[in-house]
Amino acid sequence: MVFFQSLLTILHPSILLVMIIGSIGGIVIGAMPGLTSVMGVTLLLPFTYGMDATTGMAMLLSISFGAIYGGSITAILIGTPGTPASAATMIEGRQFAARGEGGRALGISTVSSWVGGTISAIMLILIAPQLAKLALKFGAPEYCTLCLFGLTIIASISGKSLLKGAIAGFLGLLISTIGIDPMTGFSRFAFGNINLYSGLQTVPLMIGLFAISQVFVNLKDGVEQNVITQKVTSILPSWSDLKQSLPVAIRSGFIGTFIGIIPAAGADIAAFVSYDVAKKLSKHPEAFGTGCIEGLAAPEAGNNGDTSGALVPMLTLGVPGDATAAVLVGALTLHGLQPGPTLFTKDIVVVNNIFASALIANLLFLIFGLLGIRVFIKIIQIKPYILTPIIFVLCIIGSFALRNNIFDVGAMLVISVIGYFFVYLEIPIAPIVLALILGPMFESNMRRSLLLSKGSFSIFFTRPISLFFILLAVISLLWPILRKKLEKETGTSL
Amino acid sequence: MKLKHLNLIFSGVLIVLAGIFFFYADTFKMLPGQADIGPKAFPRFVSVVILILAILLIITELKKNDQTKVQLFNLKFLIGLVTAVLYFLLFKTVGFVLCSMASIFIMEVLLLNEPFKKAWPLVTAVAILAPIVIQLIFGVALKVPLPAGLLSFLF
Incomplete structure (x- = not known):
């Protein structure tokens, strides 16, 4: 009953309008190569400063869901993934386009994205409250070891090199120690600068790392003109295509949700795993790579399956499921809401509204995807020199408007240059942002635990849930080695 | 510039950064009678790990014969x-x-x-x-x- 009230709240014209704008904006951002979903959410975050929490979150979710779907448009029609999450879609998608069946592929990807996203949203609604109840029993040691688990995952999955992923993660941890000490309240690493007393603001940092650094990369390397020669008129999928793609989409939706729930594993991984599983379970795996329906439906349902899945640990534990969720933690905090189990007791209305908007946001990109594809194709072919400068200005506003402080703009610019160098040094950026959120949580809960145990580390090993997370952390650290061994023994790639 | 050289410079920057954070942590105030590990411990731990990772990066870069070139500026x-x-x-x-x-x-x-x-x-x-x-x-x-x-x- 309460949930239906939330659904009505979300369907109020003022919120729905904001969501429609978000969804369309998200699809466009996702479809533009070089603009990612997390960048879109960061870039448009400033628009939500003045909104209430419900409207703001509804808009951000619409952007993020839309962007993950939008990436498939370019992956199929141009053969370049619009977002990293649609790289797996490209494998089959461009084969369809080469056969002149771009429209058919878009139809399958649109519906599969919606199926995956909706399964994920439903799972969020079912799982999150239960997990929040469980999380209420968590004490400092459990939170500390949970963060440890999240941090190990960041290191083991991100980027091309394990070492560089770890460096990025630890740099994020180091930056997170600037500011007020969580226990004593004294300032740390302010280096005499009053603006650093309360630490670096996460939002300008994220804007610098995700958005402006890309502006600089674009300036240096130039932006290509997207050219779509294929005529796409209608993308409504046929009944036989639907019948073939639905079972795969449903399964991949669950896989995506599960991967989303794991802290720090994002939509790109969800897409590749879904594709792999679909190939392994398929009756005709040899068709994969030649433009087959299942191979297209799986990654699309998988990456959208991740979207709401990543919200599960974010809302219930305050631990982001992926980089976009880390930005959403920032957004919630801006509205005075602290993600975690207490959110479900103190601000249950907002939580229900977020649930309802997750469902609606998925529906919106389905509608706009199916009906407005011709418009999106036109927008994607915009002159490449127009968008980047406007993004630059929006980034400046985003970091300034947070607390009307020019220092934040400066900090954002410095960080963006660092982010720019990282692109060429092949150092992944997402671990930095995830560590920024996890770092303070890890430290304060570790110190609180040690206060409880009078300095003994045994407290982390004697409590079952805490021990469980430690074991998970160890497994995830050993995973790269384990995987190599398993691959050798079984002769397959995992 | 070679990516290898860039990685080596980057490792150097990381070592300097870790050093600054490690030694600056000495200036932190402690509460009288503070029982936990204090505000220093975590940043120091992170700095030490960064130092180790930077050294590891130097070793791996020196070992491999990577000729990839990267243009950083134009x-x-x-x-x-x-x-x-x-x-x-x-x-x-x-x-x-x-x-x-x-x-x-x-x-x-x-x-x-x-x-x-x-x-x-x-x-x-x-x-x-x-x-x-x-x-x-x-x-x-x-x-x-x-x-x-x-x-x-x-x-």
Whole structure:
């Protein structure tokens, strides 16, 4: 009953309008190569400063869901993934386009994205409250070891090199120690600068790392003109295509949700795993790579399956499921809401509204995807020199408007240059942002635990849930080695 | 420049950074009778790990024979960077709208993929209109106090 009230709240014209704008904006951002979903959410975050929490979150979710779907448009029609999450879609998608069946592929990807996203949203609604109840029993040691688990995952999955992923993660941890000490309240690493007393603001940092650094990369390397020669008129999928793609989409939706729930594993991984599983379970795996329906439906349902899945640990534990969720933690905090189990007791209305908007946001990109594809194709072919400068200005506003402080703009610019160098040094950026959120949580809960145990580390090993997370952390650290061994023994790639 | 050399320079920067954070942590105040590990421990632990990772990066880079070359800078990037820095310095005095018009124009020209002769009407129109629209959305509708600067008689 309460949930239906939330659904009505979300369907109020003022919120729905904001969501429609978000969804369309998200699809466009996702479809533009070089603009990612997390960048879109960061870039448009400033628009939500003045909104209430419900409207703001509804808009951000619409952007993020839309962007993950939008990436498939370019992956199929141009053969370049619009977002990293649609790289797996490209494998089959461009084969369809080469056969002149771009429209058919878009139809399958649109519906599969919606199926995956909706399964994920439903799972969020079912799982999150239960997990929040469980999380209420968590004490400092459990939170500390949970963060440890999240941090190990960041290191083991991100980027091309394990070492560089770890460096990025630890740099994020180091930056997170600037500011007020969580226990004593004294300032740390302010280096005499009053603006650093309360630490670096996460939002300008994220804007610098995700958005402006890309502006600089674009300036240096130039932006290509997207050219779509294929005529796409209608993308409504046929009944036989639907019948073939639905079972795969449903399964991949669950896989995506599960991967989303794991802290720090994002939509790109969800897409590749879904594709792999679909190939392994398929009756005709040899068709994969030649433009087959299942191979297209799986990654699309998988990456959208991740979207709401990543919200599960974010809302219930305050631990982001992926980089976009880390930005959403920032957004919630801006509205005075602290993600975690207490959110479900103190601000249950907002939580229900977020649930309802997750469902609606998925529906919106389905509608706009199916009906407005011709418009999106036109927008994607915009002159490449127009968008980047406007993004630059929006980034400046985003970091300034947070607390009307020019220092934040400066900090954002410095960080963006660092982010720019990282692109060429092949150092992944997402671990930095995830560590920024996890770092303070890890430290304060570790110190609180040690206060409880009078300095003994045994407290982390004697409590079952805490021990469980430690074991998970160890497994995830050993995973790269384990995987190599398993691959050798079984002769397959995992 | 070779990626290998860049990685080595980066490791050096990391070591210096870790050193600064490690030793600066000595200045932190402790509460009298504080029972936990204190505000120093975590940053110091992180600095030590960064130091170790930096050394590991040096070792792996020296071992492998990587000839990949990376171009870090070019003129367009540097002009863009100078534009961004000037934007930051002049933001308050010149104001949001004028700063944005200038920087959008410069960046558009940097990114042009067709002759300026052909593109200038669109380039100019975007440079003039986009900041005004953004000012109307943020400054007027969302009430963000964007600096008016030289145009303070207008906003």
